Amino acid sequence: MENNIIYNIIAFFTSPEKAQWFVTELYNNFISESRWRWLLNGLAITIRLTVFAFIFGLILGLIIAIIRVSYDGRKDVKKLSLKGKIGRVILSVLNLICKIYLNIIQGTPTIVQIMIIYFVILANSTNKIFVATLGFTINSSAYIAEIIRGGLNGVDSGQEEAGRSLGFGYISTMVYIVIPQALKSTLPALCNELVVLLKETSVASMVALQDLLAAALLIKSRTYSAFFPLIAAALIYLVIVSILRSLSARLERRLNSSDR
DSSP states (O other): OTTOHHHHHHHHHSOHHHHHHHHHHHIIIIIGGGTHHHHHHHHHHHHHHHHHHHHHHHHHHHHHHHHHHHHHTOOOGGGOOHHHHHHHHHHHHHHHHHHHHHHHHHTSOHHHHHHHIIIIITTTOOOHHHHHHHHHHHHHHHHHHHHHHHHHHHSOHHHHHHHHHTTOOHHHHIIIIIHHHHHHHHHHHHHHHHHHHHHHGGGGGGGTOOOHHHHHHHHHHHHSOOHHHHHHHHHHHHHHHHHHHHHHHHHHHHHHHHHO
16 A cells, blocks of 8 residues: 555645545545446446537527527518418417427426436337437527527628528528527527536436436445545536536637627
8 A cells, every 4th residue: 555656645645544545445436346437438428418419409499599580570460461471370380389398498497307208208218318318408409599599689680681682582591691690699608508408417317327427326336435436427527517618718709809
């Protein structure tokens, strides 16, 4: 034990007894049975959940935001033709569905949504990663939709008129002119939503999916020691979140400099 570097460092600042306890706990929690691999495997699942849920949530949120903005921007029914009025009715129905969807998702806890999907809606599914990804996608899309909707409303109406004057239709104007500007202005908020989503994936352990937190709890169940595995999981989350926040800050500075 005296030749152990970690032991010598801790013993120098504390005492040999505490150093021996620390090294023993470190070995039991991470080295024995290669338990550190459990944390790495759990981290891989956490990253997969975060990436796929964010991508699909971004797509679904963008669709919801476009429907809501399109409905709000077409209030004058009297100027619409018969075909336009039919489209207005369809848009009203879609907007109502989106509002109900957003109200339900934003009004209920993430863990409740995940458990309803896992134990009720997809109770017969054996693909836990798919179930968890679906749950986080649904939850994240509701918040992403509101972020993008704010960005779309922030784009000057003259941009859409300019697109129409160039011969673009409504969809082409949104795709090539309005949406790119809205996404640019909402990138910092979207990065923050990615950070929130990463931390929320920790509830995946409630549906028997071995993510990072579940791996830490598994180590705890084997060693009967909660300190080391939970602290390790917390530090891993902290490092990843810090990296994402740093990238988000750099992206925001670059966007601000490009606007000058």
